[in-house]
Amino acid sequence: MTEPAPQSEKKIQPDLTNAVWQSAEGPDVDPDQSRVEIAFVEDMICMRNGADPDGPVLTFTQAEWDAFVLGAKDGEFDLDEDGNLPPLPPQPAS
DSSP, rough: OOOOOOOOOOOOOOOOOOOOOOOOOTTOOTTSOOOOOEEEEEEEEEEEETTTSSSSOOOHHHHHHHHHHHHHHTTTTTTOTTTOOOOOOOOOOO
């Protein structure tokens, strides 16, 4: 008999009414193209596609965001020579 996967904590979506969204700027940035926008709201970090501002918003705790930034700095999300993400490391048994 297998046990059900543990359920993750459900995050409460912060109020985004007055969120100040930030994205990369520069002469090559096309405002109609997909781009990541970030907003710091309450104690959450929010991320959305700036070309679809009414679309879904991902929310991260500070710890989740820090882990993501450290992973990016460490090359965890770099593509291999063929343009593919490397395989995920083995996950500990739960």
